[in-house]
Amino acid sequence: MTAETQPRGRKPRRLTASRIGIYAFLVFAAAFFLLPFYVMIVTSFKTMPEIQQGNIFGLPTDFTLKPWSTAWAHACTGVNCEGIRVGVLNSFEIMIPAATLSILLGAINGYALSFWRPRGGNLIFAVLLLGAFIPYQVYLYPLVRMLSKVSLYNTLPGIITVHVIFGLPVMTLLFRNYYVAVPVDLFKAARIDGGGFWTIFFQLMIPMSGPILVVAAILQVTGIWNDFLFGLIFAGRDHLPMTVELNNIVNTTTGTKAYNVNMAATILTALVPLIVYFVSGRWFVRGIAAGAVKG
Amino acid sequence: MEPSVSVRDLRISYGALDVIDNLQLDITPGEFLVLLGPSGCGKSTLLNAIAGLIDISDGEVWISGKNVTWDEPKDRGIGMVFQSYALYPQMSVEKNLSFGLRVARHSKKDIAERVSRAAEILQIEPLLKRRPSNLSGGQRQRVAIGRALVRDADVFLFDEPLSNLDAKLRVDLRVEIKRLHQRLRSTMIYVTHDQIEALTLADRIAVMHGGEIQQLDEPLTIYNRPCNMFVAGFIGSPAMNFFDGRLVAGQDGPIFEGQGFATGLAGYDGNGPLPVNRDVILGVRPEHVLFDRDAAGQPAEVEAVVELEEPMGADSLVWLTYGEAKLSVRCASGKRYRPGDRVPIAFDITRASIFDTQSEKRL
Amino acid sequence: MKPLRLRRLSAQVALVPTWIIVIFAYIGTILWTIRISFTSSGILPKYDFVGFKQYDRLFQSSRWTISVENLAIFGLIFVIGCLVLGFLMAVFLDQRIKGEGIFRTIFLYPYAMSFIVTGLVWAWILNPTLGIQQAVQNWGWHGFTFDWLSRGDRAIYLVGFAGMWQSAGLVMAILLAGLRGVDEDIWKAARVDGIPPWRVYLSIVIPMLSSMFVTAVVLLAIAVVKVYDIVVAMTGGGPGISTEVPAKFVIDYLFNRQNIALATAAASVMFVAVLVVLGPWLYNQYFRQDRRAS
Numbered sequence: 001m002t003a004e005t006q007p008r009g010r011k012p013r014r015l016t017a018s019r020i021g022i023y024a025f026l027v028f029a030a031a032f033f034l035l036p037f038y039v040m041i042v043t044s045f046k047t048m049p050e051i052q053q054g055n056i057f058g059l060p061t062d063f064t065l066k067p068w069s070t071a072w073a074h075a076c077t078g079v080n081c082e083g084i085r086v087g088v089l090n091s092f093e094i095m096i097p098a099a100t101l102s103i104l105l106g107a108i109n110g111y112a113l114s115f116w117r118p119r120g121g122n123l124i125f126a127v128l129l130l131g132a133f134i135p136y137q138v139y140l141y142p143l144v145r146m147l148s149k150v151s152l153y154n155t156l157p158g159i160i161t162v163h164v165i166f167g168l169p170v171m172t173l174l175f176r177n178y179y180v181a182v183p184v185d186l187f188k189a190a191r192i193d194g195g196g197f198w199t200i201f202f203q204l205m206i207p208m209s210g211p212i213l214v215v216a217a218i219l220q221v222t223g224i225w226n227d228f229l230f231g232l233i234f235a236g237r238d239h240l241p242m243t244v245e246l247n248n249i250v251n252t253t254t255g256t257k258a259y260n261v262n263m264a265a266t267i268l269t270a271l272v273p274l275i276v277y278f279v280s281g282r283w284f285v286r287g288i289a290a291g292a293v294k295g
Numbered sequence: 296m297e298p299s300v301s302v303r304d305l306r307i308s309y310g311a312l313d314v315i316d317n318l319q320l321d322i323t324p325g326e327f328l329v330l331l332g333p334s335g336c337g338k339s340t341l342l343n344a345i346a347g348l349i350d351i352s353d354g355e356v357w358i359s360g361k362n363v364t365w366d367e368p369k370d371r372g373i374g375m376v377f378q379s380y381a382l383y384p385q386m387s388v389e390k391n392l393s394f395g396l397r398v399a400r401h402s403k404k405d406i407a408e409r410v411s412r413a414a415e416i417l418q419i420e421p422l423l424k425r426r427p428s429n430l431s432g433g434q435r436q437r438v439a440i441g442r443a444l445v446r447d448a449d450v451f452l453f454d455e456p457l458s459n460l461d462a463k464l465r466v467d468l469r470v471e472i473k474r475l476h477q478r479l480r481s482t483m484i485y486v487t488h489d490q491i492e493a494l495t496l497a498d499r500i501a502v503m504h505g506g507e508i509q510q511l512d513e514p515l516t517i518y519n520r521p522c523n524m525f526v527a528g529f530i531g532s533p534a535m536n537f538f539d540g541r542l543v544a545g546q547d548g549p550i551f552e553g554q555g556f557a558t559g560l561a562g563y564d565g566n567g568p569l570p571v572n573r574d575v576i577l578g579v580r581p582e583h584v585l586f587d588r589d590a591a592g593q594p595a596e597v598e599a600v601v602e603l604e605e606p607m608g609a610d611s612l613v614w615l616t617y618g619e620a621k622l623s624v625r626c627a628s629g630k631r632y633r634p635g636d637r638v639p640i641a642f643d644i645t646r647a648s649i650f651d652t653q654s655e656k657r658l
Numbered sequence: 659m660k661p662l663r664l665r666r667l668s669a670q671v672a673l674v675p676t677w678i679i680v681i682f683a684y685i686g687t688i689l690w691t692i693r694i695s696f697t698s699s700g701i702l703p704k705y706d707f708v709g710f711k712q713y714d715r716l717f718q719s720s721r722w723t724i725s726v727e728n729l730a731i732f733g734l735i736f737v738i739g740c741l742v743l744g745f746l747m748a749v750f751l752d753q754r755i756k757g758e759g760i761f762r763t764i765f766l767y768p769y770a771m772s773f774i775v776t777g778l779v780w781a782w783i784l785n786p787t788l789g790i791q792q793a794v795q796n797w798g799w800h801g802f803t804f805d806w807l808s809r810g811d812r813a814i815y816l817v818g819f820a821g822m823w824q825s826a827g828l829v830m831a832i833l834l835a836g837l838r839g840v841d842e843d844i845w846k847a848a849r850v851d852g853i854p855p856w857r858v859y860l861s862i863v864i865p866m867l868s869s870m871f872v873t874a875v876v877l878l879a880i881a882v883v884k885v886y887d888i889v890v891a892m893t894g895g896g897p898g899i900s901t902e903v904p905a906k907f908v909i910d911y912l913f914n915r916q917n918i919a920l921a922t923a924a925a926s927v928m929f930v931a932v933l934v935v936l937g938p939w940l941y942n943q944y945f946r947q948d949r950r951a952s
Contacts, residue, residue: 007364009353022750029747030764033823036779037767043782054792056783108672116669124673124680131684133876133936135883137908137925141918142690143683145703165683168676197668226772228887233913243774247891250778259782270775277770278763284770285831348846369852381843385865394861395851442847454843 044068044264051259067260071268075261077248084265087245091225091272093156094241098163099220105164106171106216111205113172114179115187116197125176132169136229139166144233154236162234163224171216178212179205211286218280218287222273242269297360299324299482300345300450305354307340314340315506318354322484327476330486331493332503333529338486339454341503345484346375346452359449369395371450374443378455380435382427388438389423392445413444416475433464440475453485457492469495490530494518502526519646520564524655527578527648533612536584536622538577539652542569551577551649555618556597562645565658574652577642581612582625585641593641601636615640688929695923701916712923722924725902728814732903733882735818736825740878741871743822744829749859751830752837762834766827773824777891780820781807810900813893817901821888825881829874836870837863876939883932904928 043051044067045060073083109128113121143162144153152158182205190200206213231241240248246269250262277284298321305318315337322328330338343349345356347368355364363371382391392413396406414420417437427435436456443451453472457465473496476483487493493500494514501511502525510522521527527535540553542560549569551558558577560569590596599615599622611628614621617640624640632638649658698708716722747765751758768776783789786805794802806812840863848858864871886905893901895910904924911921 006355007362007366008355009364010350011365022753022755025746025750026755026761029743030761033764033768033827036776036783036823039783040779051788054788054796056785056789056793058793105675109676112669112672116666118666118669118673120677121673124676127680127684128676129940130933130936131680133880133940134688134932135905135925135928137905137921138691138929139683139687140908140925141694141912141922142687145690146682146687165679168679172676197672222770226774228772228774228890229909233909243772243887246778247774251891251894259785259788262778263782266775266778270771273770273772274767277767281763285766285835288769288828288831343846346846346850348849367852368846368850373850375847375850377843377847379841379843381841381847383844383847383862385862385868395853398851398853398857439847442851446851 040263040267044071044260044267046260048258048260064260067258067264068268070258070261071249071264075249075258075265077245077252084242084245084249084268087240087242088268090235090239090245091242094159094163094231094235094239095221095224098160098167098224099217101160102164102167102171102220103213103216105168107175107206107209107213108201109168109172110175110177110179111201112197114176114182115184115200125172128169128172132173136166140233147234153234156235156239159230159235159239159241162230163227166230167220167223170219174212174216174219175209178209182208214280214283215287218276218284222276225272296323298322298357299326299359300484301355301357302341302345303355303357305341305344305356306352307337307344307349308352313352313506315344318506318508320501320508320511322482324482325480327473327483327485327496327498329493329497329500330484330503331490331500331529332488334488336503337506338488338503340506342452342454342484342486345450346373347371369399372448373450373452374446374448375452376436376439376443376454376456378458380427380432380439380459382435382438382442384427387424387426388419388430388441391427391438392423392441395442396445409445409447413441416444416478417441417471432460433468436460436468437471440472448481450482450484453483453487455486455488457487457489465489465492472496490532494530502529504529520657521578521648522657524576524578524650527650527657531580533581533623535578535580535648536620538579538620538622540575540577542571542573542575542649544571551575553577554620558642558644560644560649563647563649564645565649567658569649569658575658576650576652576655578648578650579622579642580646581623583643583646584622584624585643586613586624586626587630587638587640590639590641596639596641598637599640601632601634601638603634604632606631691922691929692926694919695926697919699917699919699922701918703918708919712919713927715920716923716927719920721899721902722904722907724899725904725907728901729882729885729903731814732818732821732885733879735815736821736882736885737875737878739818739822740826740829741874743826744874745833747826747830748833748837751834762830765830768824769827769831771824773821773885773887774891776820776824777817777888780816780823781892784816807893808897810897813897814901817889817892820892821881821885824888825878828877832870832874832877833867836867840866872939876936879935883928 039056042058042060043056045063045065047062047064047066050060050062071083072085074081075083109124112118113125147153147158147161152161186204187200190204195204225241226243227241228243228247231244235241235244246265249265280287300320300322302318302320305315306313307315318341320341330341332338340349344351345358347356347363347366351364355362357363358371358373368375383394386394389410392410393406396409410423411420414423417440419434419437419441422430422434422438427438430438439456456472457468460468469492476496485492485496497514499511500514500517502509502517504525510517510526517526518530521530524537528537538553540551542549543552544550545559547559547561549560549571551560563569585593597617599617602614602616602621604614605612606628609628610625613624613626613632615624615638650656651658693705694703695712696708696710697704697706698711751761755761784804784807786808791802791804794804806816844862845858848862853861884905885903886909889895889901889903889906895902895906905928908921908925908928911917911924
């Protein structure tokens with residue numbers, strides 16, 4: 001044997017077939033997931049005549065920003081041509097108070113259920129847990145009737161209420177699971193120091209809830225923004241959220257379809273959750289794991 | 296005799312950081328070698344390198360006369376036991392033991408024989424049908440040892456196998472492992488940070504620190520003649536007492552001059568003649584401090600003040616102050632000492648160690 | 659310090675809003691819905707009692723049976739597609755590859771977007787006149803046809819496919835977290851045992867992740883039952899009624915076709931179906947765990 005064949009040091013890495021296969025799969029998968037986004041973007045910069053030629057995957061040859069301005073300010077839903085901008089404002093008006101309220105209520109619930117063990121706590125928890133899994137269709141009609149009774153149907157407070165109601169299970173679960181992991185000795189120590197329900201909540205629990213508040217915010221902001229069903233039914237004509245406006249614009253039956261405007265409007269609608277996603281990074285994954293309602 | 300395991304010029308680096316640099320280690324067949332050191336000293340890294348579980352940057356690993364540097368772990372003739380047991384959770388004990396053999400397409404008969412032999416040796420026959428989740432920690436670790444056993448390996452590697460067990464079980468299983476070694480006479484390499492495990496189990500101990508083997512010797516040599524301050528301080532509980540001082544020439548050879556006391560060094564078991572006029576540190580283990588009645592009449596007897604006493608049943612630890620210095624003494628239990636008591640002490644120089652202050656090496 | 663009972667009182671007071679929601683918005687609405695499903699209500703609720711008449715009508719309505727069939731087809735494609743694709747992505751991402759973060763971000767971003775957006779994008783890509791079909795024809799394959807979106811017998815498959823595109827990343831994220839949780843020593847032990855990686859995944863890792871698979875399946879199954887937005891955006895239920903789904907059936911009959919009794923009957927059927935499927939899982943997940951904890 002010569003010295004060359006004597007194994008020594010790091011084992012030489014060979015680019016094996018399996019390695020190539022792994023990367024090939026990942027690249028193909030990435031292409032598959034990126035394709036729709038790519039198509040959205042290139043379509044939104046094309047003119048309609050170019051789109052009519054049918055090269056959906058081609059880069060725009062006749063680059064234009066017009067679809068974006070149209071989508072923003074002039075796109076029509078039926079006879080109403082105010083663009084998607086109305087929906088943006090509505091979505092924020094709905095999302096901000098609804099997310100804030102549901103997070104606050106969820107935190108109070110989680111805290112009360114995990115530390116104070118109030119009478120009926122298990123019942124609340126069981127109902128909310130089950131409620132999270134039941135299709136919304138079961139609740140809708142009675143809820144419409146109830147909200148009309150108190151004049152909240154088709155109003156901004158009405159749609160906010162609905163979001164708070166249906167955000168409650170996940171929020172409660174999220175905070176309950178988080179607080180259950182907090183050492184109960186900490187709570188006992190605070191009790192011995194004379195802390196009451198609200199003192200302990202605001203001075204001890206909320207300050208140590210940073211991570212879970214972020215997760216809750218991510219879940220609620222994206223969830224409420226992406227909602228279609230409740231917005232359609234409860235928001236009323238003047239407060240339709242962006243998703244509903246978008247669907248109305250795209251699936252309007254009058255006039256010829258302006259695919260470029262549609263895609264620009266679609267991107268605009270997806271923008272807020274996408275920004276949340278890219279900014280939050282790993283937190284979003286944590287949100288998913290938490291939303292996976294693991295007990 | 297050809298070494299059973301031989302590590303030559305080993306270097307392991309992560310990025311620019313060398314975790315282990317130029318390490319040599321030869322282990323004779325049938326030897327029980329313990330790699331001992333604090334966490335982060337590189338002992339587990341070394342074991343994983345021998346197993347082939349991590350990439351090495353340079354050097355060679357030989358097992359049973361074969362260069363296995365580039366071989367997969369399964370081809371190295373090793374069995375390994377992990378700290379977290381690493382049992383396959385969804386398989387019964389029997390399947391855990393036999394899974395590797397089945398994948399390697401051993402005959403049914405062969406598998407059955409090996410499994411039953413391992414089960415017999417480790418006395419886990421009643422557990423064969425159970426899942427790991429239904430076993431206690433000690434039982435799990437037996438199964439993990441069994442999984443290494445069925446491989447008929449030449450060399451067994453243990454990566455802190457007892458660290459997850461409670462104190463009582465740890466003692467039981469320690470004895471069990473020693474018995475196993477006496478029965479199998481295979482080479483065993485055992486990583487631990489527990490000095491008692493090391494002292495009780497090892498034929499030889501390699502004390503590691505900072506990716507280097509500080510001292511490789513038999514347990515008692517390591518204990519009595521630690522080659523440097525690190526080994527001296529790491530082994531032994533409570534730790535060795537250290538006194539700063541200086542070697543000066545005296546009538547009958549060198550004298551150690553400490554702060555407030557001096558002692559002749561007749562009978563010191565050194566590595567050669569002691570130098571003079573050098574700053575040194577005198578190290579004396581708590582049980583080698585002559586105390587109270589034993590110290591009376593000894594040369595260089597001094598008086599220390601009792602700070603507190605910790606009776607431990609078989610013996611007692613007494614913590615003393617002597618001038619600025621604090622020291623601990625192990626003495627027979629029986630007589631009680633109160634804080635403030637003044638007692639004479641002296642040092643058993645024949646079993647003490649003297650270290651160079653600069654190099655921290657034993658003189 | 660206030661007496662114990664008083665301090666518990668503030669916990670009870672804090673839960674009052676939740677009690678109101680639980681009693682009225684959850685329990686009350688469900689009972690109300692079930693009650694109406696046994697009446698002959700049309701546009702407005704009537705509180706007579708006609709027994710199971712609405713349920714008879716429901717199951718004789720082809721619109722409903724088509725909806726249920728579509729739900730099954732959509733569900734199978736969506737759940738199996740997400741599981742297979744998500745699992746493969748998770749395993750391949752777990753192979754110490756370069757650019758893992760980028761791949762993971764790409765695989766998961768569709769999940770941040772709504773089903774409305776998903777449906778609209780895929781409806782555009784799959785557009786039978788200007789979408790993929792035309793693009794491939796322009797590339798030179800003139801005989802190429804891909805017009806499933808306008809074919810009543812095929813459109814629902816595409817809806818399932820688009821749903822898979824949106825949610826596969828979810829499965830990937832859940833399973834990748836699970837794979838990362840597998841004790842490193844297990845992998846080392848398997849290497850010493852000489853077990854090839856694919857075999858480790860098959861025989862050791864997948865069984866270890868079974869609870870995560872169940873979680874993923876439950877999450878996907880909930881999405882299946884609730885599926886509504888993506889159909890509205892992608893096909894509007896068409897061509898004809900070929901891509902109708904139960905959730906859409908309920909909404910349509912509640913708000914457009916003005917037959918609330920039939921709609922609530924359909925909703926009640928959905929409710930019972932979900933209970934039957936989810937009951938065992940919920941029990942397993944929460945109540946058995948409580949027992950273990952205590």
